[in-house]
Amino acid sequence: MSSSDPKKNMLRPRVVIVGAGFGGMQAARALRHAPVDVTVLDRTNHYLFQPLLYQAAAGVLSPADITQPTRFLLRKQRNATVLLSEIMSIDLERKQLAASDGSAYGYDYLIVATGARHSYFGHPEWEAFAPGLKTLEDAREIRHRFLLAFEHAEKSEDPAERAALLTFVIVGAGPTGVELAGILPTIARRGLRRDFRRIDTATARVILLEGGARVLPTFPERLSTRAHRDLEELGVEVQTNTLVTRVGSEGVDVGDHNIPSRTVFWAAGNAASPLMAQMGTPVDRAGRAVVRPDLSISNHPEVFVIGDAATVPLTDISGDGGGENRPAVPGLAAAAMQMGAHAAQMISRSLNGQPRSPFRYRDRGSLAVIGRNRAIADFGRVSLTGFVAFLLWLFIHLLFLASFRNRVSVLLEWTYAYVTYRPGARLIAEDRRPRHPNLDGD
Amino acid sequence: MSSSDPKKNMLRPRVVIVGAGFGGMQAARALRHAPVDVTVLDRTNHYLFQPLLYQAAAGVLSPADITQPTRFLLRKQRNATVLLSEIMSIDLERKQLAASDGSAYGYDYLIVATGARHSYFGHPEWEAFAPGLKTLEDAREIRHRFLLAFEHAEKSEDPAERAALLTFVIVGAGPTGVELAGILPTIARRGLRRDFRRIDTATARVILLEGGARVLPTFPERLSTRAHRDLEELGVEVQTNTLVTRVGSEGVDVGDHNIPSRTVFWAAGNAASPLMAQMGTPVDRAGRAVVRPDLSISNHPEVFVIGDAATVPLTDISGDGGGENRPAVPGLAAAAMQMGAHAAQMISRSLNGQPRSPFRYRDRGSLAVIGRNRAIADFGRVSLTGFVAFLLWLFIHLLFLASFRNRVSVLLEWTYAYVTYRPGARLIAEDRRPRHPNLDGD
Numbered sequence: 060m061s062s063s064d065p066k067k068n069m070l071r072p073r074v075v076i077v078g079a080g081f082g083g084m085q086a087a088r089a090l091r092h093a094p095v096d097v098t099v100l101d102r103t104n105h106y107l108f109q110p111l112l113y114q115a116a117a118g119v120l121s122p123a124d125i126t127q128p129t130r131f132l133l134r135k136q137r138n139a140t141v142l143l144s145e146i147m148s149i150d151l152e153r154k155q156l157a158a159s160d161g162s163a164y165g166y167d168y169l170i171v172a173t174g175a176r177h178s179y180f181g182h183p184e185w186e187a188f189a190p191g192l193k194t195l196e197d198a199r200e201i202r203h204r205f206l207l208a209f210e211h212a213e214k215s216e217d218p219a220e221r222a223a224l225l226t227f228v229i230v231g232a233g234p235t236g237v238e239l240a241g242i243l244p245t246i247a248r249r250g251l252r253r254d255f256r257r258i259d260t261a262t263a264r265v266i267l268l269e270g271g272a273r274v275l276p277t278f279p280e281r282l283s284t285r286a287h288r289d290l291e292e293l294g295v296e297v298q299t300n301t302l303v304t305r306v307g308s309e310g311v312d313v314g315d316h317n318i319p320s321r322t323v324f325w326a327a328g329n330a331a332s333p334l335m336a337q338m339g340t341p342v343d344r345a346g347r348a349v350v351r352p353d354l355s356i357s358n359h360p361e362v363f364v365i366g367d368a369a370t371v372p373l374t375d376i377s378g379d380g381g382g383e384n385r386p387a388v389p390g391l392a393a394a395a396m397q398m399g400a401h402a403a404q405m406i407s408r409s410l411n412g413q414p415r416s417p418f419r420y421r422d423r424g425s426l427a428v429i430g431r432n433r434a435i436a437d438f439g440r441v442s443l444t445g446f447v448a449f450l451l452w453l454f455i456h457l458l459f460l461a462s463f464r465n466r467v468s469v470l471l472e473w474t475y476a477y478v479t480y481r482p483g484a485r486l487i488a489e490d491r492r493p494r495h496p497n498l499d500g501d
Numbered sequence: 502m503s504s505s506d507p508k509k510n511m512l513r514p515r516v517v518i519v520g521a522g523f524g525g526m527q528a529a530r531a532l533r534h535a536p537v538d539v540t541v542l543d544r545t546n547h548y549l550f551q552p553l554l555y556q557a558a559a560g561v562l563s564p565a566d567i568t569q570p571t572r573f574l575l576r577k578q579r580n581a582t583v584l585l586s587e588i589m590s591i592d593l594e595r596k597q598l599a600a601s602d603g604s605a606y607g608y609d610y611l612i613v614a615t616g617a618r619h620s621y622f623g624h625p626e627w628e629a630f631a632p633g634l635k636t637l638e639d640a641r642e643i644r645h646r647f648l649l650a651f652e653h654a655e656k657s658e659d660p661a662e663r664a665a666l667l668t669f670v671i672v673g674a675g676p677t678g679v680e681l682a683g684i685l686p687t688i689a690r691r692g693l694r695r696d697f698r699r700i701d702t703a704t705a706r707v708i709l710l711e712g713g714a715r716v717l718p719t720f721p722e723r724l725s726t727r728a729h730r731d732l733e734e735l736g737v738e739v740q741t742n743t744l745v746t747r748v749g750s751e752g753v754d755v756g757d758h759n760i761p762s763r764t765v766f767w768a769a770g771n772a773a774s775p776l777m778a779q780m781g782t783p784v785d786r787a788g789r790a791v792v793r794p795d796l797s798i799s800n801h802p803e804v805f806v807i808g809d810a811a812t813v814p815l816t817d818i819s820g821d822g823g824g825e826n827r828p829a830v831p832g833l834a835a836a837a838m839q840m841g842a843h844a845a846q847m848i849s850r851s852l853n854g855q856p857r858s859p860f861r862y863r864d865r866g867s868l869a870v871i872g873r874n875r876a877i878a879d880f881g882r883v884s885l886t887g888f889v890a891f892l893l894w895l896f897i898h899l900l901f902l903a904s905f906r907n908r909v910s911v912l913l914e915w916t917y918a919y920v921t922y923r924p925g926a927r928l929i930a931e932d933r934r935p936r937h938p939n940l941d942g943d
Contacts, residue, residue, distance in 0.1 A: 104652060104929040121563040123926035130696040131927070140698045143652040143929075162656065195928070210546060210585040214604065254572040256582045468913055484565035485573070486637070487546040487585075 075166035079129040081392045082366030083172035085399030091136045102145035113238040116201040118482030149338045175367040178330035185306040189323040208322045212258045223319040225263040232269035234427045236326030240267040241430030244294035249480030266296045282435040285444045289433040331368045343370045352417035363402035366395035388420045428452045517608040521571040523834045524808030525614035527841030533578045544587035555680040558643040560924030591780045617809035620772035627748040631765040650764045654700045665761040667705040674711035676869045678768030682709040683872030686736035691922030708738045724877040727886045731875040773810045794859035805844035808837035830862045870894045
């Protein structure tokens with residue numbers, strides 16, 4: 060056994076972290092010198108570099124390029140154990156977690172960092188026709204559908220069916236929707252064109268639907284306008300103030316009008332994991348736990364909720380209020396990481412008998428990539444657009460990836476895709492055969 | 502439309518190739534200057550470099566590293582069209598193929614190159630417990646189970662269960678079984694060791710079971726002996742003359758003895774696609790079509806069967822005989838490619854009114870890699886073993902990959918894995934969500 064002495068472990072407080080995303084991993088790392096035993100539980104075995112997920116969805120990068128096994132990233136942190144586990148319920152009174160495989164985990168401190176899934180505005184039946192983009196399997200599903208549409212169009216003899224197969228609709232013009240919409244036309248018009256005989260892939264339409272008045276609504280209006288223009292130059296049909304009323308096998312309804320499409324992607328609403336509501340702590344309308352200023356939940360100073368699973372009220376100090384407060388902390392990777400570090404610091408303070416402090420989000424600016432050679436960046440008084448912003452995006456993402464071993468391989472894939480306009484990982488998966496009955500839990 | 506003039510196409514003979522493996526692709530390429538229209542039908546969108554499939558199964562390479570879209574590889578061949586299609590039946594009299602999506606394809610010449618699947622010796626129920634390794638999805642499934650076993654062992658509190666989780670059984674010591682068995686111990690003992698806290702991955706057992714008297718039975722006995730020793734030095738427990746009598750959730754039975762294991766991989770028997778029997782042409786016991794010396798089937802000179810789907814009788818010139826003839830042509834990539842080129846040549850000859858000729862297999866030697874730094878190579882009078890054979894294997898496989906764009910990325914992955922002993926693509930997939938009902942055909 061390579062594990063440390065179990066007797067010594069019994070005396071140390073157990074910190075359990077649920078979710079190994081940006082927030083959870085930052086919390087785990089921040090506890091590396093703390094006299095605690097850290098257990099990281101996640102339902103997947105990998106840490107995902109989510110900002111590049113849209114590139115995996117477009118087939119530019121391989122799944123392995125943007126992931127690393129969670130346990131590999133924490134291999135040198137001797138006080139951390141990583142377990143593959145899907146937590147189904149949290150018992151705040153007994154301080155215990157129950158997993159889908161029947162295991163139970165006790166804790167002294169708990170950090171919940173389970174992120175968010177997509178929300179379909181009360182229409183869960185739309186999901187089958189319009190997958191979202193949060194996990195690697197989502198990215199695989201989107202890549203799969205994007206490529207299959209061209210395959211089916213090549214086989215189709217019916218012009219209307221062919222047109223519907225070559226129409227791609229993306230619902231929601233936040234960063235994910237814009238990234239996805241921006242990358243698809245270039246691939247269709249340039250990368251795939253010579254490979255097909257019966258269809259002209261350059262006739263493919265990419266339609267971006269946004270319910271609000273402008274794309275990338277969290278950015279200043281001037282940048283939104285620029286992003287809108289950039290998208291149109293890339294070949295995206297952008298429709299703002301357009302509410303989707305139905306999604307089905309025939310396409311998307313917007314009011315009385317139907318857009319015939321066989322391939323719809325969803326990038327609209329978010330909903331936190333049902334665990335928040337199950338815990339019995341107050342949640343907002345998106346299901347996010349309403350946390351206290353120190354990021355703990357009311358009546359349970361030993362339980363923290365961070366990242367997209369939490370909402371930090373602007374004014375309500377008690378943390379007991381309803382869910383109508385505007386979140387002061389944006390749903391960004393940087394915010395989740397800051398919250399993770401703060402929760403870890405609060406645990407260390409409690410162990411040292413020190414008082415807690417409120418979480419303060421430090422805005423270091425935000426960045427959205429729009430497509431080949433185009434991005435926007437907002438640093439408050441300074442903002443960047445176009446190719447300069449794109450270079451900044453490239454630089455920052457390569458820096459981020461430096462914690463991964465795959466950066467050379469990512470650079471290679473990017474160079475290839477940039478020069479040829481072709482996605483390098485154009486795999487459509489086959490059907491899966493039945494799984495081993497004992498190993499179904501992943 | 503980028504397609505060529507349809508009127509001109511009507512006058513040209515239609516050659517349909519079912520299956521885009523080594524044989525089918527070679528046939529398509531060999532017809533590039535022939536006055537025919539070639540249609541390549543495959544149930545996946547990608548060409549797979551099968552000799553490196555075991556590395557994808559071990560997580561050393563990513564799926565994208567060893568594949569390329571079929572239509573991309575044929576993009577410059579203007580007389581070839583690629584369609585994603587799964588053929589369910591062949592009507593030899595009407596010269597028509599029926600696909601799973603309801604499409605039908607007529608042909609003037611047909612080349613069937615559908616390869617083989619695993620055969621479980623009349624026990625199809627074993628497949629759920631012991632996946633084989635023929636397709637990319639197989640490789641994903643094996644990688645998934647291999648990595649999951651360690652994850653479950655890390656969580657298990659029961660020593661017997663833990664031992665069964667850390668026991669990997671591979672059935673069949675042909676090239677695939679040997680490659681897989683040779684790569685797993687190194688990963689378990691070196692690559693994964695530091696990442697786990699509760700288990701010592703170096704205690705993992707890899708057991709290779711072979712029904713016959715020696716490993717790699719198609720090689721000369723001296724090389725088999727050397728491979729056997731190499732495998733043992735790598736940490737594989739090799740058991741020859743060992744027939745598997747049952748595979749289930751509790752492991753593998755060999756005679757009265759049970760080997761407790763939660764992870765079994767199958768590399769034993771082969772069976773050709775049921776299409777061969779469905780066509781109504783004579784087949785051998787493995788379901789392979791018994792072809793005539795020119796690789797066509799009896800009474801249908803316009804239909805060829807090649808690669809693992811065919812058996813070429815040694816003496817029976819009529820091609821009508823039973824299936825008991827020893828195949829003169831081995832089940833190797835090189836043989837399939839030679840058969841593909843021959844079938845294409847026979848079609849060109851028929852179009853020119855020239856007589857057909859019998860297929861002759863040119864043996865250029867065979868090579869099997871055994872693990873880190875070890876391989877065996879047989880060139881008739883000359884043979885190589887150990888590190889020299891390994892370098893030859895490396896050289897030949899990089900040359901082969903030169904037709905792919907991924908060779909730099911493969912080299913990088915190999916360098917990484919070689920230096921660190923770690924597989925670079927350690928992804929365990931999540932469960933899949935329901936598919937789009939219109940796009941189920943893949």
